[in-house]
Amino acid sequence: MKKHLWLLFLCLYSLPVFAGDANELFYALRTKVLSVKDYTADVKMKIDVTYMRIPELKGTLYFKSPDKLRLERHGGLSVFPKKNINLTLVNLIPAGQVMVLDMGYATRAGKKERILKVVPEDDQSNIVLSKIWVDEENMLALRTETTTRNDGTVIMDLEFGNYIPYALPDKVTILMDVKDYKLPKGMAMDYISENEVESKAKASKGTKGSIQITYLKYAVNTGLSDNIFKLKGRNEEEN
Amino acid sequence: MIQLLRIELYKIFKRPRTYISFGIMTAITFVIQLAMLTDGKTFIGFAMQGINEQFDIQGNILNGYLVTYIILQSLLVQIPLLVALVAGDSLTGEANLGTLRLLLTKPITRPKLVLIKFFSSFIYTVLLIIWLAIVALFFSLLLFGKGDMINLKSETFIMIMQNDVMWRYAAAFGYAVLAMTTIASLALLLSAFADNSIGPIISTMGIVVVLTILSNLQIPLFNHIKPYLFTTHTIGWKGFFDEPVPYAAIARSAMVLILYTLGFLVTTIFYFNRKDIKS
Numbered sequence: 001m002k003k004h005l006w007l008l009f010l011c012l013y014s015l016p017v018f019a020g021d022a023n024e025l026f027y028a029l030r031t032k033v034l035s036v037k038d039y040t041a042d043v044k045m046k047i048d049v050t051y052m053r054i055p056e057l058k059g060t061l062y063f064k065s066p067d068k069l070r071l072e073r074h075g076g077l078s079v080f081p082k083k084n085i086n087l088t089l090v091n092l093i094p095a096g097q098v099m100v101l102d103m104g105y106a107t108r109a110g111k112k113e114r115i116l117k118v119v120p121e122d123d124q125s126n127i128v129l130s131k132i133w134v135d136e137e138n139m140l141a142l143r144t145e146t147t148t149r150n151d152g153t154v155i156m157d158l159e160f161g162n163y164i165p166y167a168l169p170d171k172v173t174i175l176m177d178v179k180d181y182k183l184p185k186g187m188a189m190d191y192i193s194e195n196e197v198e199s200k201a202k203a204s205k206g207t208k209g210s211i212q213i214t215y216l217k218y219a220v221n222t223g224l225s226d227n228i229f230k231l232k233g234r235n236e237e238e239n
Numbered sequence: 240m241i242q243l244l245r246i247e248l249y250k251i252f253k254r255p256r257t258y259i260s261f262g263i264m265t266a267i268t269f270v271i272q273l274a275m276l277t278d279g280k281t282f283i284g285f286a287m288q289g290i291n292e293q294f295d296i297q298g299n300i301l302n303g304y305l306v307t308y309i310i311l312q313s314l315l316v317q318i319p320l321l322v323a324l325v326a327g328d329s330l331t332g333e334a335n336l337g338t339l340r341l342l343l344t345k346p347i348t349r350p351k352l353v354l355i356k357f358f359s360s361f362i363y364t365v366l367l368i369i370w371l372a373i374v375a376l377f378f379s380l381l382l383f384g385k386g387d388m389i390n391l392k393s394e395t396f397i398m399i400m401q402n403d404v405m406w407r408y409a410a411a412f413g414y415a416v417l418a419m420t421t422i423a424s425l426a427l428l429l430s431a432f433a434d435n436s437i438g439p440i441i442s443t444m445g446i447v448v449v450l451t452i453l454s455n456l457q458i459p460l461f462n463h464i465k466p467y468l469f470t471t472h473t474i475g476w477k478g479f480f481d482e483p484v485p486y487a488a489i490a491r492s493a494m495v496l497i498l499y500t501l502g503f504l505v506t507t508i509f510y511f512n513r514k515d516i517k518s
Contacts, residue, residue: 183289
């Protein structure tokens with residue numbers, strides 16, 4: 001009997017608590033995030049994917065709600081994850097009607113954070129489930145773990161500093177699932193050095209990639225024109 | 240020596256065949272540029288399928304730097320032929336014209352004659368690569384513009400900033416001169432063995448094609464011999480477009496090419512010195 005009581009206690013304890021204020025917290029957070037209609041920011045971007053060797057990219061990032069995003073590199077190339085894994089928090093927080101589960105509190109890096117699980121009610125949404133670590137005091141999402149329908153799981157870590165009132169981060173690290181990349185050897189005709197052979201042998205078949213964006217300066221809600229997001233350049237229209 | 244070299248160069252550049260090489264190279268380059276201009280997007284789209292599944296790359300991908308790289312890769316087999324056209328004809332050409340015996344009656348040693356033929360072939364190779372640099376790089380930049388360069392390897396996607404590309408091309412063209420000099424020395428060697436021009440040119444091409452296939456075949460049986468084939472190292476110029484640049488491997492490849500060149504040259508001198516010249 002005593003054993004069964006313990007089990008009952010464990011089950012009750014581990015069940016998510018449906019707190020009324022979890023909904024309010026989520027909607028308040030989403031409203032704050034959505035209050036930024038557009039921004040322009042000077043950014044530095046580091047891409048760390050096993051098969052990609054890309055130097056740090058510097059440029060100007062333009063964002064317009066809900067999903068317009070462009071990195072202007074003054075004639076250079078910009079690299080983004082596919083559109084449905086957007087680099088902005090807006091697209092990792094489910095839109096529309098959602099079900100919010102309060103998962104209680106957790107402490108990360110000495111900071112107490114409230115964890116919410118959010119399930120969109122829209123069956124067609126690319127987001128299946130989103131887990132959000134919330135700083136209640138400042139009403140900020142410090143981490144999101146989003147399970148998507150087609151693009152695996154995307155984890156976003158956010159660090160805030162100067163733009164807390166807008167919920168705009170100073171630094172974002174995105175961890176995402178990546179697939180292997182291969183080009184037929186006959187097409188590439190590689191010149192492979194011995195070092196490369198060794199590093200290939202050592203390289204783990206890791207399927208995680210990360211993108212780190214440091215925001216240097218924001219200009220928020222300036223009323224960006226849609227023309228900025230019209231792609232320029234020889235190849236851009238097909239992308 | 241300089242005077243003899245001048246005469247040799249005069250002979251090379253007096254022949255229409257020499258300019259045909261430059262013309263062929265220009266034509267191939269323009270054809271590739273035209274193809275890229277009209278259908279480059281499809282080509283890039285196909286090559287980047289694996290990347291495009293996961294990433295959006297925005298900007299002028301098909302820029303002059305990438306097109307030049309595609310041209311250089313496409314000309315991997317053609318340039319040796321153009322080099323062999325002149326180097327393979329250098330000794331046999333004289334024999335064909337019946338001037339070789341006459342030439343050797345002059346106070347010039349046979350090794351010196353071979354060296355002059357080699358240096359004139361080298362200068363021709365340098366000019367051919369400079370011309371390639373002009374038509375491929377200059378015109379590609381003119382037609383397709385500048386931009387960051389992407390390099391698609393079989394398992395790696397490399398992006399090079401546009402301000403970091405030009406030195407790589409300078410180094411790559413320099414390396415190409417070295418690689419083509421090896422081909423020229425091979426053609427010269429075969430030229431010493433033969434009595435007509437066609438044989439050395441075709442033989443050089445045959446050797447280059449067969450060894451290139453062996454160098455690129457992914458069969459474990461050939462993996463042991465690949466490091467010893469000069470064709471494995473002629474594509475060392477691609478190393479300059481890697482990140483980080485494998486300097487040690489490039490230096491090793493360059494050393495192999497230099498050894499082959501010296502080997503071919505010394506063998507040519509040795510054989511030609513003992514050869515019974517009948518024409």
